[in-house]
Amino acid sequence: MLMRAENNKFKRTISLYKAVLFIFAFSAHSAETVTLHNADTQVTYKNLSSLSVSHQTKVKAWLNFGINANKRVLGLPRQAHYYFDLNPRYFATEPVPWARINRGGVDTVELHFYRYASLTSLKRDWTLYHELSHLYHPLFDYKDFWLAEGLATYLQNRVMLHNQLISGDEFIHRISAGLQRGKLNTKQNKGQLNSVSENMWQRNAYQRVYWTGVAFFIEAESQLKAQDKPDLVSLIKQYQMCCRENEQYASDQQAKQFLQSLDRLSRSGIFTSLYRRYQTREDFPVISKSQIATLTTPFTPKSQLQ
Incomplete structure (x- = not known):
């Protein structure tokens, strides 16, 4: 166990070192800074000049749309300056084959996308909304990646729903289908959730990890509503203003602090109580269709209606 802990610590140190190098490289190569129409937002692009003028216009429009879509639902993230590492591909079978967040002094969205994809197809792809959603929470330890990926997956669907990129029925279908995939993958990846999450890549346990996290937040939403508390989106907005800046760096306790x-913002114990139940669970959570359906309708606590 000690050797494994030391290995994980070494991996995190190397990851941080790589992140620092990435930030240096980002600022040193073909970066263009553009201020968007909103005065509170700046965007820095890397490799934008590798695209033709028409493709540059399309990519800027896509990223601007994605930023504003997330902001309409989640508000402005604490890091209001957006950084994008653009990696256009000549061949791809989908608009955005993959992407990730590179954490460091600044959090950067690395996007691999099909350079000939239409603006409409780029807007309808979920990937950008998922990665932007990661900007609203700090970096968690490997054992808690289920929480990070579950939150981003849940929020991406909320963002797409409320920006009319998907309908209420499509939202329910996507969440239901994802939970079913998570349930099936749990049968192939047995063990406690925190252990499976820590070894997600080696075990190909993405579906279990991501969708158990989604189930966690759906269950939290149900409890918030039952106790007449603000919903998760409202809490995430408040979190940016009160707490996000103080939770920048990775640690074993980062998820718990988040x-x-x-819990403090909702004046409840819902999230930490659920976390204690979820982190070592070996089964897949049971989420009802009615729980999913209620998410398509905005909820306002009675106390805010008075």
């Missing part, structure tokens, strides 16, 4: 902040 959930404790949500």
Whole structure:
């Protein structure tokens, strides 16, 4: 166990070192800074000049649309300056084959996309909304990646729903289908969730990890509503203003601190209580269709209606 802990610590140190190098490289190569129409937002692009003028216009429009879509639902993230590492591909079978967040002094969205994809297909792809959603929470330890990926997956669907990129029925279908995939993958990847999450890549346990996290937040939403508390989106907005800046760096306790902040904001113990139940569970959570359906309708606590 000690050797494994040391290995994980070494991996995190190397990851941080790589992130620092990435930030240096980002600023040193073909970066263009553009201020968008909103005065509170700046965007820095890397490799934008590798695209033709018409493709540059399309990519800027896509990223601007994605930023504004997330902001309409989640508000402005604490890091209001967006950084994009653009990696256009000549061949791809989908608009955005993959992407990731590179954490460091600044969090950067690395996007691999099909350079000939239409603006409409780029807007309808979920990937950008998922990665932008990661900007609203700090970096978690490997054992808690289920929480990070579950939150981003849940929020991406909320963002797409409320920006009319998907209908209410499509939202329900996507969440239901994802939960079913998670349930099936759990049968192939047995063990406690925190252990499976820590070894997600080696075990190909993405579906279990991501969708158990989604189930966590759906269950939290149900409890918030039952206790007449603000919904998760409202809490995430508040979190940016009160707490996000103080939770920048990765640690074994980062996820707990994040959930404790949500508990303080909601004046409840919902999130930490669920976390204790979820982190070592070996089964897949049971989420009803009615729980999913209620998410398509905005909820306002009675106390805010008075």
